[in-house]
Amino acid sequence: MADLNVNILGHDFKNPVIMSSGVFGYGREYEEFFPLEALGGMATKGTTLHKRNGSEGKRITETPSGLLFSVGLQNPGIDYYIENELPNLLTKNTNILTNVAASDKEEYLQIIDKLEQTDAPIIELNISCPNLSGEPYGVSCSSTEMITRAVRERTKKPLTVKLSPNVGNIGEIAKAAEAGGADAVSLINAISGMKIDINTRRPFLRNNHGGFSGAAIFPIALRMVWEAANAVDIPVLGIGGISSSEDALQMIMAGASCVEVGCAIFKDPYAPIKIINEIDQWCDDHGVKDINELIGAVEPW
Amino acid sequence: MADLNVNILGHDFKNPVIMSSGVFGYGREYEEFFPLEALGGMATKGTTLHKRNGSEGKRITETPSGLLFSVGLQNPGIDYYIENELPNLLTKNTNILTNVAASDKEEYLQIIDKLEQTDAPIIELNISCPNLSGEPYGVSCSSTEMITRAVRERTKKPLTVKLSPNVGNIGEIAKAAEAGGADAVSLINAISGMKIDINTRRPFLRNNHGGFSGAAIFPIALRMVWEAANAVDIPVLGIGGISSSEDALQMIMAGASCVEVGCAIFKDPYAPIKIINEIDQWCDDHGVKDINELIGAVEPW
Amino acid sequence: MKERIEMKYTQGFYPIIGKENLSRDIFSLTICCHEISSLAVPGQFVHIALPGHSLRRPISISSIDREAHTIRIIFAVKGTGTKDLSCLNVGNTIDIVGPLGNGFTLLGKDKKVILIGGGIGTPPMAAMASYYGENAHVISGFRDKTMVILQDEFKRYTPNTYVCTEDGSEGIKGFVTMPLEELLKKEHFDMVYACGPIPMLKAVAQVTERYDTPCEVSMEQHMGCGIGACLVCTCKIKTEHGIDFRHVCKNGPVFDAREVEWNG
Amino acid sequence: MKERIEMKYTQGFYPIIGKENLSRDIFSLTICCHEISSLAVPGQFVHIALPGHSLRRPISISSIDREAHTIRIIFAVKGTGTKDLSCLNVGNTIDIVGPLGNGFTLLGKDKKVILIGGGIGTPPMAAMASYYGENAHVISGFRDKTMVILQDEFKRYTPNTYVCTEDGSEGIKGFVTMPLEELLKKEHFDMVYACGPIPMLKAVAQVTERYDTPCEVSMEQHMGCGIGACLVCTCKIKTEHGIDFRHVCKNGPVFDAREVEWNG
């Protein structure tokens, strides 16, 4: 039994495995497979100011080793969350990252103001949703820094900013979030991708493009996590295509303090639990007493 | 038999399938599987001013539905190419795209000057090699436009510029190439990706990161081709993860006039031939008389 | 996982003990799986993982044998996933999560009901026919006679079976709504259950509404998690507050036909 | 493809007609494949595609039976590709490109040679032993006795076989260079052929150089195309102009040991 505890964002994560936003709802469903307290933490579905019905049409399709989706941020809105979901989540003995999404600054701030009144422990600011109309804040350094700072000024809660991978300079973007006052950065969100039905000559998703996730994107996610971790001093939460303990360990060695597991759970509902157990086993097998030794341990050429 | 001929870059391509740079050498090896004249065209290995030995260490590894590589542009240099490879290629009854790479403008221009003396019919300007040190020109609009213009001024040959996917604004980059005088754009080159050997705690590739290609990247490539095709008036050559006629048709509907098949040929040496035959079959089955009808035929929502 | 026993959902690898090729590209697999057979009700589905696929495939439970601890699924080969599924054989194990979703509302066995299956939507009606026995009238619709499946089985449960084919190559030429309407005209039925392509379900919903007969339909949608967490498998439902986007996996796949928003 | 007949390389799906489990995680497959068996020479390899893998796996041809139109490959399960390969059985077909690369230089059958195989590098020496018969001295090195393979086969061809294990659990305790050096001390040999891990090849190269005996080694490198087009499978070769990066698939896998740059 290695020590898997990681302290970031002002909280102890009993292990470095967090469920990623959007694949895990508000925890109620997968709890029927395993107790949430087994997890280091979980990020909630991206929650907006008002209830959203989300995208029309088909919302998901498979690609080689990955999937393409467009949920359009269906969610019940922040008030419902605060009233009906958060209290339940707070009883679960795991770290809850409230993932927050909006299409403009005012909306973000209104959500933050509401959360500030609650015991929600950590905010994950999603500035990278690939399925909202308009450019997300996460695609430029200046808007990343601006929105981070605006939110930072309104909340005392630990704040991680979820970055977009649809950029050419992820290190710079991570720095901008750090400059804006983020306590950590989470990356990557899904990559913008597309699929066309050649028979109907229509994009498969109503939004034309959508979020591309899964094992397929892991090499890109790992490279971006490595670049971001090298660029900033705040912790990095590594996300993207993680489906095994080996993937998780690569992310951690690249510089992630914790990892978030996303759509791998669709294939295997026990994926996060297996990853936790296997990380533990690997540490034991390799004489690693404390997972913190591995964070950023990669030795570049 | 549908009409598969596409006229771009001042040449007739008897079908829209071109072998992509780097997987096909100078054509001598795969010619042992099928005659090169079956292809719409082929792009040569990226060729530099001087001979290059390329990267140290392991150069390729598999990822889910893809692969990660770093060849470091091993090639015999432009003089050798002009003397020993180009003359042979010109006898092959297919369109030869001479793929040209360099790390600075002077080098590019020297190569172009040498090619200008030859019968090399088309230049594919690679400004996006993920495995050279230093930032490739292809990651910013201004450098893309600058290098395209510089080359444009030195050559009368049809010029396609091969763009980097490691950017946040592929449409703008494509426009910059168009503004610089490109006759077409080729995209995408391999995406920057990474893999870490957790046992040695070392990046698998000596260059730390490498080029990520294969079916895994197709949804990203398709989205970028669509964005680029919507941004420019010049033809687009669609590249990235194409391994079936369905992929090729998606690319064409997204706006590609031709497609380039890359590493799919490693798995199936007849991949390009099958894709050509299946496109033909599909057109017949769907009453498409002329492949040109399909270029950009996707109807977005 | 020791916790699994108390949990609502089961994921496991279960042996395939029977395989049949019912017609071209339609296969039946019998799976030995006590955890699922003991809980499942008609209309629920299982979510099947296949190597090399990042998403599971939802397939209805076609029949349930609690004594034999087995369930049977029947599927058509559509794309690469169902193709791979059709390559599994007796002796292989299959990775299943289930039973998922809400089944059909079961009335008293003495109630008179109509079961409608269209194409590959017929299999879930097998479990329903076994439940209602001769009180069930089973209408099945297919493109042509080469696609007809399950009629012998239906006939074992009830004398009242009707086959429609689009081209008239077997049974009634036309759509399932023809015998449906005739039955509703003649007699009172307590419920109509339907599974099949959307246009068929929509037509059935219109007819049953006209005859003021309760109707439940089983809907399809592309899925991610299969349990209600990821919100990708929408079905538009009419509510007092307007249209709401519900989810086929958790709120369905069975919905009250009157609540479904059929236009979009 | 009608062109295939005139082409140098073959890709095809060939039936597996024999499978053996030689020791834990080591398998032998006999493949019926006239196109390859009729052309192949010892030291060449085949490139095997497996569903779900974007890269083919290079495996040496271990023996060639031109009459039976078969080749045999022997491989160890290392990662996911060879794992999947080990799941293929008699009756399955296998997707192969081959024969690829350059084989060992074959001298007259009357020449005296030493064949050295280390671990999973022993299989190609089977074809060599069959060629040289009793003029071959076969040295095989393994970690321990549970890993020992192919000795019965070598003994059928030649009385001169030597086994080394690192832990001494079978044969000589130590490395293949021990019997190699003793043989070279005693007698003149026309050639030494070696296949196995790099440190072993390097040690063999040093010993043979010391005794001024020609030596050919079979190198390994991760591959893409397998035919010399993609330039990923480098091996550093000393030339008059300094170090050159050659390619294992096309210029090798067999190289003259004196030309290989062992440091790097």
Ligand SMILES: Cc1cc2nc3c(=O)[nH]c(=O)nc-3n(C[C@H](O)[C@H](O)[C@H](O)COP(=O)(O)OP(=O)(O)OC[C@H]3O[C@@H](n4cnc5c(N)ncnc54)[C@H](O)[C@@H]3O)c2cc1C
């Ligand atoms: C609740 C439910 C019950 C079902 N019951 C049955 C059944 O009993 N028998 C049967 O043959 N089929 C049934 N289907 C449809 C079946 O799920 C699809 O035919 C199957 O998923 C197609 O997979 P594929 O890989 O062959 O096709 P592909 O087109 O290659 O699949 C690509 C992706 O689209 C999804 N997809 C494609 N078509 C459908 C569809 N119609 N519904 C949902 N997802 C789809 C796949 O799951 C996969 O994620 C059911 C669907 C649902 C939602």
Ligand SMILES: Cc1cc2nc3c(=O)[nH]c(=O)nc-3n(C[C@H](O)[C@H](O)[C@H](O)COP(=O)(O)OP(=O)(O)OC[C@H]3O[C@@H](n4cnc5c(N)ncnc54)[C@H](O)[C@@H]3O)c2cc1C
């Ligand atoms: C010319 C040649 C002949 C060979 N002959 C044999 C043989 O007869 N028997 C045998 O057991 N093995 C042989 N090998 C090694 C064999 O190719 C690898 O063990 C195998 O590719 C590992 O694949 P994997 O998917 O199991 O491992 P993974 O580690 O999962 O493979 C990942 C990737 O790395 C590549 N790779 C990993 N190890 C090697 C390696 N040692 N050499 C080349 N590529 C590698 C794989 O091909 C794949 O692309 C030979 C290699 C070469 C180059």
Ligand SMILES: Cc1cc2nc3c(=O)[nH]c(=O)nc-3n(C[C@H](O)[C@H](O)[C@H](O)COP(=O)(O)O)c2cc1C
């Ligand atoms: C169906 C689905 C819904 C998602 N919704 C959200 C969301 O609401 N907010 C968010 O920040 N990320 C969302 N994501 C992105 C994931 O949290 C994650 O960043 C991405 O999928 C990459 O990780 P993965 O490859 O492990 O899935 C969603 C992903 C999926 C597949």
Ligand SMILES: Cc1cc2nc3c(=O)[nH]c(=O)nc-3n(C[C@H](O)[C@H](O)[C@H](O)COP(=O)(O)O)c2cc1C
């Ligand atoms: C081994 C290898 C070498 C490559 N070398 C070059 C090159 O020299 N010049 C270039 O423009 N692209 C090169 N590429 C990129 C391909 O041409 C192509 O853009 C990329 O691989 C994406 O396409 P694919 O997924 O179909 O392979 C190389 C790709 C591979 C796999």
Ligand code: FES
């Ligand atoms: S599939 Fe995830 S909510 Fe239905």
Ligand code: FES
């Ligand atoms: S594998 Fe392509 S050159 Fe050797």
